[in-house]
Amino acid sequence: MAWALTAAETALRDEVRDFLARELTPELRAAGRRCSGIFTDYEYGNRWHRVLAKRGWSVPNWPVEHGGTGWTAMQHYLFAAELAAADAPPRAPMGPGMVAPVIIAFGTEAQKRAWLPGIRSGEDYWCQGYSEPQSGSDLASLQCKAVRDGDHYVINGTKIWTTHAQYANRMFCLVRTTSGGKPQQGISFLCFDIPAPGITIRPIISISGDHELNQVFFDDVRVPADGLIGEENQGWAIAKYLLQHERGGAWAPMLRARLRRLTAAADAAFSASGGDAHEADDMALRLAEAECAIDALEATELQSLRAQARGEQPGIRPSMGKVLGSELRQRLTELGVEIAAHYAAVDLPLDDGLQGELPIPEDAVFSMSAYLNDRAASIYAGSNEVQRNIVAAHLLAN
Amino acid sequence: MAWALTAAETALRDEVRDFLARELTPELRAAGRRCSGIFTDYEYGNRWHRVLAKRGWSVPNWPVEHGGTGWTAMQHYLFAAELAAADAPPRAPMGPGMVAPVIIAFGTEAQKRAWLPGIRSGEDYWCQGYSEPQSGSDLASLQCKAVRDGDHYVINGTKIWTTHAQYANRMFCLVRTTSGGKPQQGISFLCFDIPAPGITIRPIISISGDHELNQVFFDDVRVPADGLIGEENQGWAIAKYLLQHERGGAWAPMLRARLRRLTAAADAAFSASGGDAHEADDMALRLAEAECAIDALEATELQSLRAQARGEQPGIRPSMGKVLGSELRQRLTELGVEIAAHYAAVDLPLDDGLQGELPIPEDAVFSMSAYLNDRAASIYAGSNEVQRNIVAAHLLAN
């Protein structure tokens, strides 16, 4: 909702808008618009990250000493909202938003020096090895093994759903370093460079036809032991810390940007249509429903940001945000498919080739990619069933 | 949906319509219209039952030798639809639909002679003693005790949610006749007359303000042992047989009658309103959604009737029907409250007193009673959670 801002907030917003007008090229905006998954392909996402890095805005949430901005919660929110509203390419969080907080909280000074600058600048690109074929929601049952051998670990096993492994030059992994005992024990958090001898990456094509995901196989892969974060066998606490970071963050800015595009697509579709006004009216009501749901989610997110600023523990807020945000996002993609109508069936790449003598509306082709891709939003990062379990357990314990 | 009927079906329908035109008095129709619970109060429900009995239609589903009609499945459906469409008072099922099938299936000839005629004629009015305060969905845990003492049983304990106990002259009960062992064992099915010394009936007023329910307390109540149906301690199988009967039956005819009234109420409300057409249009869409849902439910019910006519076991059909029917019924009451708008707040009895100098729309007052009453539809007769458990268990076992 557009409320009055403080002078400092207005100043930042204007500064961001100026920056976007200058630096966010039409090509980058198109890449942002065409991103039907969670984040943009390496080429554009990383290019945009480097542009932000030059301005000092690539990792705004980090502590100031490592390159963060020191903004207030509201300023972070405004920044995210402006980027989303301008169709900036969504950037991969594996480096800046996932491993970096772990490095900052648990890493040695040497590890911080070694890894944080590359993440901030965009020189390095990370991927995440958490899930395994038999360990999805039940992450603690993971089996991928790392055995200490002098200054190295030797890894054997497999990781799955490894987003952008095909582009990454570094990887962080949960590995089993001790068997027996409770499954949560004996897990370690290990970082290493890829590719490396013994690593095989198998692409997994999603139902939207995209190649974002991979399965990574490890066959006697030797990696330096100084890639271990924290103590050996103490990785579970780190894993949980990361999961909470993964689930946090604001969904509303992105959802509002999506809603704006849906509204424009609906206006275009229904104004061209010679049919009766009922379909447009019925869709307007459902778009309004989504808009109100975004308002409510945004209010909870701003509340969370304020609580965070007061130093409160996140508690179940990330779980609630993940459920509400992901399901609202899925809901928007349903509306998108409905607006696309007959053109939702078209299976063509999202690029300028959609134009031409018999042009196909880009929003329509996007809509089905987004719908299919976003079916995963309630599965990844801890399924929504698991998140609801967490919320209920909290309610019943208190 | 109104499809072409066979000649025999058309003949029955016309016969029923003639009968209704003659015998269903305005007073009975008003009672039917004002029935916001599951069935009408004793006075009107029983009066209507006796009218039907004279025509031979009070217990159409029974075997012909006990007074049933021998109709086809479709004829039963048409009969129910015509009665619902004419606002006939819904009749209490405890006698004709619950205990009677049990008597027919498990009773002795003497029991059949003793009880069936009074149910058919309307002379007798039954109530059901199943649930107890600590035994709701988990019926097998019931504790109300009956101890054999010569030709009698002595009952101690309590039953709850006993609908219309205040009007009934007979009661059927699940009682515990043996303790220890599996909870399903040691339960017996006992019938007896009420009132009787030692029985106390406590009214339970529902959130709609109605008195349909009661708690019944038994304090050394002596009842004749020949009221036992089946063998002592073998009551669980009978209880389950009854539950399946309770859940069966057709919801669609009643739902369609309710929808017709909602539609009329909406037409009246929106034509009086000087406001914009959007509210009427938006409601029309939701009424159409309910109508389509009724179509689909009706199709499954007709399918069930045909399967039954072929002699197939009901299986999970009654569970599915209960979930779909009760939730659709609840949905209709939500729409009713919305159509009633500001008048939904009025808490007045449903009678002709609503008219007068400053009349209050009867449909509006009805709507909130129906909404509140029908919250129970997903609780009674085996909660919808339990029904979904049953459906899922069947799917996963097959």
Add this chain to the structure above:
Amino acid sequence: MSTLTEQDETLAMLRDSLARYLDDNHGFEQRLYALRKADDAPPPFWQGLASELDLLGAALPESQGGLGGGMAAHLAMMETLGGALAAEPYLSTMVIGAGLLQRHPGAQADALLKRIVAGQAVLAFAHGEPQSRHDRADVQTELARDGGGFRLNGRKAVVHAAPWASHFIMSARSGAGLSLLVVPRETAGVRLRAYPTRDGGRAADIAFGDVRLPAEALLGAEGSALPQIERALDEATLAVCAESIGIMRRLMRDTLDYVRQRKQFGVPISSFQVLRHRLADMHMALERAAALTASVGEHVDTADHDERARAVSSAKVAAAKACKAVGQGAVQLHGGMGMTEELAVGHCVRRATLIEGQFGPPAWHLRRVAKLRPAAT
């Protein structure tokens, strides 16, 4: 930010003292008893709010004898009153009535405000009519000049708190448009059909037959009332959102307590995953509504018409959806016990269900939001 914190503390104190007073004077049985006897006057706790607590003016400007809390104070009061199912007639008297009076200062309004804050006058807002549903401009009651004063003819529908009111603020239409008038209850030609409402309160349909009023009865200029009515109803809408938050927090508390102790199949029913997820969904619906109501409350005093309308409607949609999810869930999880008059849950659900539709159901507010949508860029 420091002002906000200071205000937060004031509001917290307001909530605390009101909650304590309600605990002592407005328990479940006390409330039932008092409401059963309240055919002609509000329950006694109303007078207590004024005389013992001196809290009725919490929202009013300090210049008018209040604490200057504005909408934030109204929301704190309504939420706390909601948790005790004690909302009426704060909504009609303070949020709507005093809100309209304070925006039309003058000798008469000021005098009436004083009596209101002292608990001596109770207001009802006689605006909706049998045909008008949620349409705020659909007023057919006729206002005519009559000598130096006015003559009124028409009918108002479901006027909440009317049987308790000393004065009605009513709307009527003349050639100039809509006007608001203050009508003492005992005016000749005013006839009430009073009845209980499902939430335990009272309301009435009111006939105005050739009612004669002096010129001073007019609030503001003749024909200029629609913007005032819209603002009053938006504030009232947000106020019932806050009320619903209080009700829902109580419903959640009661339901969590119940499922923790209720056993079926040998285990607490709180161990069933389907019920756990339902609780989670109820909680999330409530938290969304609470956050949005609070957020809108912070801005609504200074917002312009469209901004206010859009925000209030959005909050009402969230609150209504939460009322449905929490109310229906609470009954279902209580099983048969949730269907009886004997537990508070049923009483809470009745009030929550009325709030779902009060001042317009979600579909009506969604349509309002859709109409206020800025053109796509």
Add this chain to the structure above:
Amino acid sequence: MSTLTEQDETLAMLRDSLARYLDDNHGFEQRLYALRKADDAPPPFWQGLASELDLLGAALPESQGGLGGGMAAHLAMMETLGGALAAEPYLSTMVIGAGLLQRHPGAQADALLKRIVAGQAVLAFAHGEPQSRHDRADVQTELARDGGGFRLNGRKAVVHAAPWASHFIMSARSGAGLSLLVVPRETAGVRLRAYPTRDGGRAADIAFGDVRLPAEALLGAEGSALPQIERALDEATLAVCAESIGIMRRLMRDTLDYVRQRKQFGVPISSFQVLRHRLADMHMALERAAALTASVGEHVDTADHDERARAVSSAKVAAAKACKAVGQGAVQLHGGMGMTEELAVGHCVRRATLIEGQFGPPAWHLRRVAKLRPAAT
């Protein structure tokens, strides 16, 4: 009743022989491979349906070389094809194309029907246009008299099976109203932009630039086509409902198998109550849609326009809602595996998702039902 049973048996045989043929010739890998290469002609199994099984004419009257199965046969075929994800181009060629041809008998139509049944001709229905969405009368393609024949100009959008078709049946508008014409694919001035569709099939946008056609191309009288188009699209709508039933039965089977064997936290995930209830809801949605589709199928051949329209729209609403519940549920219960190309579930969900919106999404059909509502009595 005895006729119905006889017909039931015939349909059961039809399903069986088709299912066996699909099992042998249209497995998961075979299908993928065949579709990948099917840019210009339908996959080979299409020819097999005609020449090996002789089943293409199952629905056609016996007088036209068919088995006389009518809509019931179409539904049996579509449901069985759906279970193998093999629907196209039966819908466009047989349900729509042959349906229109058989209702316009004549030398040309009869000859084309013969070739269709033999698998030698494939039809596409070129009706929808870029702007028309689901509006069946929104046709801007222009039809003009041109000497003894016609001249066509315009554009058709997302014409399913067009890249596989030997002929299009297309709609166009002249002063007289809407007309239908049979256009051989290779006619001068017809340009296709062909592309794959999300269900593995092919479609095209088609430009008609001063296309000249002989007088015999006209199907029926000029300007009289709208009722024919509506009937053909209603039959097609019901046919995709049946197709969706086949797809959903497969999805349920696969999902039940998966949750029975997949373990998390040391137990099969089928032991989680929330997943069990979701399965129950998926099953109920499917059974509702299946029962209604079958029921409408029994009556649609003889229904009048309004009765047919209302019933078909109602069935489509049920099918679309089931597609959403079953499709989304199947992916969710499969977890990450449901998101990949590697299992059939993803392919089924893509087709089911297209069916949700094909010939109009639920909101459109609900509005149609609302418009057809008889006045309240």
